[in-house]
Amino acid sequence: MNDLIFTNSVGKSLATIVAGMNEPRLFVLTDANTSQFVLPRLVEQYPALSTAVNITVHAGDFNKTLDAARDVWKVLIDHEASRHDVLINVGGGVVTDLGGFVASTYRRGMHFINIPTTLLGAVDASVGGKNGVNFGGFKNQIGTFAVADATIISSCFFDTLTDRDMLSGYAEMLKHALLDSPKMLARLLAFNVLEAQSADLLALIEENVKVKRSIVDADFREAGPRKALNLGHTAAHAFESLAMARRSPIPHGYAVAAGCVVALVLSHLKFKFPSDTLHAFAAYVREHYEPVEFTCDDYPALLNYMAHDKKNDHHGIFNYTLLKAPGKPMVNVALTAEDITGALDIYRDLMGI
Numbered sequence: 001m002n003d004l005i006f007t008n009s010v011g012k013s014l015a016t017i018v019a020g021m022n023e024p025r026l027f028v029l030t031d032a033n034t035s036q037f038v039l040p041r042l043v044e045q046y047p048a049l050s051t052a053v054n055i056t057v058h059a060g061d062f063n064k065t066l067d068a069a070r071d072v073w074k075v076l077i078d079h080e081a082s083r084h085d086v087l088i089n090v091g092g093g094v095v096t097d098l099g100g101f102v103a104s105t106y107r108r109g110m111h112f113i114n115i116p117t118t119l120l121g122a123v124d125a126s127v128g129g130k131n132g133v134n135f136g137g138f139k140n141q142i143g144t145f146a147v148a149d150a151t152i153i154s155s156c157f158f159d160t161l162t163d164r165d166m167l168s169g170y171a172e173m174l175k176h177a178l179l180d181s182p183k184m185l186a187r188l189l190a191f192n193v194l195e196a197q198s199a200d201l202l203a204l205i206e207e208n209v210k211v212k213r214s215i216v217d218a219d220f221r222e223a224g225p226r227k228a229l230n231l232g233h234t235a236a237h238a239f240e241s242l243a244m245a246r247r248s249p250i251p252h253g254y255a256v257a258a259g260c261v262v263a264l265v266l267s268h269l270k271f272k273f274p275s276d277t278l279h280a281f282a283a284y285v286r287e288h289y290e291p292v293e294f295t296c297d298d299y300p301a302l303l304n305y306m307a308h309d310k311k312n313d314h315h316g317i318f319n320y321t322l323l324k325a326p327g328k329p330m331v332n333v334a335l336t337a338e339d340i341t342g343a344l345d346i347y348r349d350l351m352g353i
């Protein structure tokens with residue numbers, strides 16, 4: 001897998017990587033927020049970046065589209081970029097997904113470096129080689145598996161993020177902890193991500209990303225074991241779709257936190273996942289994340305979204321990743337609509353909605 005570098009000296013690290021390449025021209029992809037909040041700080045750390053061609057796209061998942069990709073390809077062509085030049089993606093998951101897709105398809109693949117600037121990007125989106133754009137109303141329908149030349153992971157740009165952005169990323173860290181061990185889970189449930197020192201957070205991120213990395217290294221193209229990383233995501237995508245349909249989108253990580261509670265309820269019912277851990281996790285989510293609101297009238301819509309999830313190989317069967325215990329995932333667990341509506345009832349009880 002790609003070279004993951006954990007450091008808060010991002011500019012220095014970037015300079016070293018570029019110096020090891022064959023004198024590439026530098027292209028920097030940002031969105032409207034990272035061009036304002038992050039790029040000037042990065043240029044201060046690595047002045048050579050001031051001569052780079054900066055391409056800025058609109059912020060937000062809504063803009064992770066083929067149109068945005070076309071705009072970036074066009075700038076690369078206008079500047080006669082070659083495969084030996086490098087696209088430096090500076091942003092959250094939207095920028096690294098889009099930039100990785102553009103770079104991996106431009107002239108059959110140019111160099112790219114990811115510099116994630118959100119917690120979610122640092123622990124998840126920028127790691128693992130999945131790139132892509134949304135298409136036809138569905139997420140990540142067009143994309144590539146392509147690994148960045150390097151991913152520089154830091155916590156030094158998080159000070160301009162909102163608490164919601166931080167908690168959204170933290171939900172993916174909690175998911176990794178559930179996949180790792182009771183010990184890591186207990187540590188994360190006791191950690192205050194909103195008050196953390198930058199260096200402490202970076203150390204925790206490094207440990208957490210190793211969980212994802214070891215799963216991805218064992219199954220890069222998701223033939224089997226990598227599906228463990230889908231924990232919580234079947235329900236999460238349905239919650240996101242419901243929120244989107246109501247025109248009140250929720251952050252991805254908030255949906256993942258709720259989706260993990262649903263997955264743990266199902267894990268308890270099917271595989272005797274320890275009930276004290278389920279309750280500790282649900283209490284954490286209830287305290288820190290506003291719940292995804294729905295009633296039993298929404299069950300048909302939620303089941304319909306789950307039925308269309310691309311993780312389902314066969315129509316009518318709901319394919320879930322569950323856990324026997326923290327660190328013991330079970331992939332491709334086939335569930336019925338009754339299993340899921342029962343778990344949604346229990347989720348609502350646990351969240352008090």
Ligand SMILES: NC(=O)c1ccc[n+]([C@@H]2O[C@H](COP(=O)([O-])OP(=O)(O)OC[C@H]3O[C@@H](n4cnc5c(N)ncnc54)[C@H](O)[C@@H]3O)[C@@H](O)[C@H]2O)c1
Nearest residue numbers: 033037059060092093094117118120121125130157160161
């Ligand atoms: N490729 C993968 O494996 C993978 C995994 C998980 C999620 N994703 C994708 O990641 C995306 C979500 O990522 P995200 O939560 O980082 O969203 P995002 O990229 O939209 O960033 C969230 C918001 O924060 C802003 N921002 C970014 N860095 C900032 C900073 N340092 N200071 C101030 N504002 C900043 C952005 O402009 C945006 O408005 C989704 O498109 C999702 O599909 C991909």
